[in-house]
Amino acid sequence: MASRMPVARPGLAFALAVVTAALAAVLMMLMLAPPVEAAGDPIAHVRVAPPNEIVVRLTAPPADPRPEDFRFTEASAPDAPIPVTAVRVEDGNRVRLTLDATVHPSQHYRLEMTRPAGARDVRPSALALMFTIFLSSALINNFVFTRYLGLCVFFGVSKRRETAIGMGITFTAVIIATGMFSWAVFTYVLKPLHLGFLQVVVFIGAVAAVVQFLDTMLKKTHPQLHRGFGVYLMLITTNCIILAVPLLNAAADASAIEAFSLAVGSGVGFALALFLMSCAREKLELARVPKSFEGLPMAFALAGLFALAFMGFSGLDFFR
Amino acid sequence: MSVEPVPAAAPSAGELIRNGILTENPVFRLALSLCPAVAVTTNVTNGIALGLAVLAVQVLSSVTVALTRTRIHPRVRIPVYTLIIAVWVSAIDMTLAAFAPAVYAQVGLYVKLIVAFAIIISRLEMFASRYPLVPSFWDGLGMGLGFLFALMVIGALRELLGNGSILGFQLTPAKPLLFFALPAGGFFSIALLMALFNRIERMMGGTGAPSGGGSHGV
Numbered sequence: 001m002a003s004r005m006p007v008a009r010p011g012l013a014f015a016l017a018v019v020t021a022a023l024a025a026v027l028m029m030l031m032l033a034p035p036v037e038a039a040g041d042p043i044a045h046v047r048v049a050p051p052n053e054i055v056v057r058l059t060a061p062p063a064d065p066r067p068e069d070f071r072f073t074e075a076s077a078p079d080a081p082i083p084v085t086a087v088r089v090e091d092g093n094r095v096r097l098t099l100d101a102t103v104h105p106s107q108h109y110r111l112e113m114t115r116p117a118g119a120r121d122v123r124p125s126a127l128a129l130m131f132t133i134f135l136s137s138a139l140i141n142n143f144v145f146t147r148y149l150g151l152c153v154f155f156g157v158s159k160r161r162e163t164a165i166g167m168g169i170t171f172t173a174v175i176i177a178t179g180m181f182s183w184a185v186f187t188y189v190l191k192p193l194h195l196g197f198l199q200v201v202v203f204i205g206a207v208a209a210v211v212q213f214l215d216t217m218l219k220k221t222h223p224q225l226h227r228g229f230g231v232y233l234m235l236i237t238t239n240c241i242i243l244a245v246p247l248l249n250a251a252a253d254a255s256a257i258e259a260f261s262l263a264v265g266s267g268v269g270f271a272l273a274l275f276l277m278s279c280a281r282e283k284l285e286l287a288r289v290p291k292s293f294e295g296l297p298m299a300f301a302l303a304g305l306f307a308l309a310f311m312g313f314s315g316l317d318f319f320r
Numbered sequence: 321m322s323v324e325p326v327p328a329a330a331p332s333a334g335e336l337i338r339n340g341i342l343t344e345n346p347v348f349r350l351a352l353s354l355c356p357a358v359a360v361t362t363n364v365t366n367g368i369a370l371g372l373a374v375l376a377v378q379v380l381s382s383v384t385v386a387l388t389r390t391r392i393h394p395r396v397r398i399p400v401y402t403l404i405i406a407v408w409v410s411a412i413d414m415t416l417a418a419f420a421p422a423v424y425a426q427v428g429l430y431v432k433l434i435v436a437f438a439i440i441i442s443r444l445e446m447f448a449s450r451y452p453l454v455p456s457f458w459d460g461l462g463m464g465l466g467f468l469f470a471l472m473v474i475g476a477l478r479e480l481l482g483n484g485s486i487l488g489f490q491l492t493p494a495k496p497l498l499f500f501a502l503p504a505g506g507f508f509s510i511a512l513l514m515a516l517f518n519r520i521e522r523m524m525g526g527t528g529a530p531s532g533g534g535s536h537g538v
Binding site: 200236 | 354355358359397399402403405406409410413414429432433435436438455467503504505506507508510511512514515518520
């Protein structure tokens with residue numbers, strides 16, 4: 001297998017092509033999305049200020065605002081408003097609201113105002129959201145080390161560094177393609193038809209179809225590339241992560257951006273885990289391991305050490 | 321890639337079950353389907369829930385494949401097997417969600433992922449597609465029980481060491497080694513148990529370490 005490995009450049013080109021296609025799809029969906037704001041909105045800007053305040057910038061100077069003029073809700077619970085306990089007017093048409101609960105800028109809220117009437121959805125910017133989900137799925141909740149998914153492939157191909165890199169690149173490219181495809185199938189076909197209960201059957205079919213499609217395309221268009229990466233393509237179907245990402249997206253009812261960042265994050269996270277593990281396992285071959293621990297048991301202990309190290313990422317918070 | 325001719329005599333039921341639990345234990349000996357083995361075993365209850373789900377899916381899909389094996393064209397058998405598994409997984413998933421919502425909240429994702437477990441499709445490929453209904457049923461039962469047994473052992477070890485309890489009953493006044501309830505502890509527990517199995521195997525004159533490397537089943 002190793003002797004047939006090509007240099008990483010064509011692999012990167014392949015990965016880049018898939019990523020570009022997926023990015024183009026996301027941008028198109030963003031442009032098609034309807035605009036949120038209406039004309040004549042009295043609210044210019046809303047900023048969440050943790051732990052329990054929000055700052056509202058109005059288009060006109062506020063006239064003696066009271067707490068009952070505002071209704072602040074979580075987007076996930078629109079019928080249970082978070083009580084506003086105090087309102088303080090600041091310079092530059094700004095009003096600072098104190099809330100009865102803690103708020104976080106990564107969450108999605110809605111602010112409604114009665115005098116003058118207006119409403120505004122408060123959500124993190126697309127870029128911030130993408131970055132948070134990416135960090136979370138690649139490091140904080142790394143699929144291999146904290147959710148234990150994809151272990152079969154993980155232990156199977158982490159014996160040599162070259163195979164690990166090849167698998168990492170192929171996997172990242174493929175999971176972006178399958179993740180976006182399954183997301184589109186779920187959002188535009190399964191959800192409108194209320195066929196959510198078929199998600200397992202449909203997703204495994206979708207993943208297999210995309211992988212088969214990529215395999216056939218690659219074999220016809222880039223036989224050289226296929227010789228190096230085709231082996232990994234077929235293995236990918238047995239990786240749980242590739243199925244977990246669409247399932248998680250479906251469970252969270254994710255938007256296109258969220259689905260895309262989760263796919264990228266989990267792909268990069270898996271590639272990172274594979275690379276680290278392969279480096280350590282190459283060194284392990286020189287070590288003297290107790291006879292009962294030889295092979296897989298030692299690899300598991302090693303993965304445990306990595307998992308311990310990855311727990312250090314758990315305090316990471318982009319919005320703080 | 322064609323299915324081999326049907327062997328003359330199928331192994332007996334007792335043999336098949338012993339095989340599944342001990343000699344070819346899916347987790348400890350074959351090193352298959354490790355993801356859930358680490359993921360849900362922070363306590364015994366979750367281990368049993370997922371183990372039972374896998375047992376049900378394995379038996380039901382083995383039986384389905386054994387019944388339909390003469391009608392499935394060998395060239396399309398892998399997609400067909402996957403579809404059969406996916407259908408049974410969906411059924412079990414919904415059953416569990418309806419009757420055990422508390423446990424399902426913790427193991428739900430992994431129940432759906434049973435569809436990608438190498439152990440199930442490898443049993444269909446290696447056994448159910450070649451033998452008639454009855455031996456296939458016992459093979460599925462043996463493998464499922466072996467998986468359930470492995471999950472229970474790992475779950476018991478981790479719950480006892482991490483929480484000082486078994487099945488939720490507190491046995492020790494404090495949590496002895498919280499480490500074992502953490503994600504990293506799962507990897508160490510499996511490493512220890514696998515080494516133990518290897519050790520026992522060598523003491524009994526076996527070959528020692530399993531092939532290693534986590535094969536992919538299909």
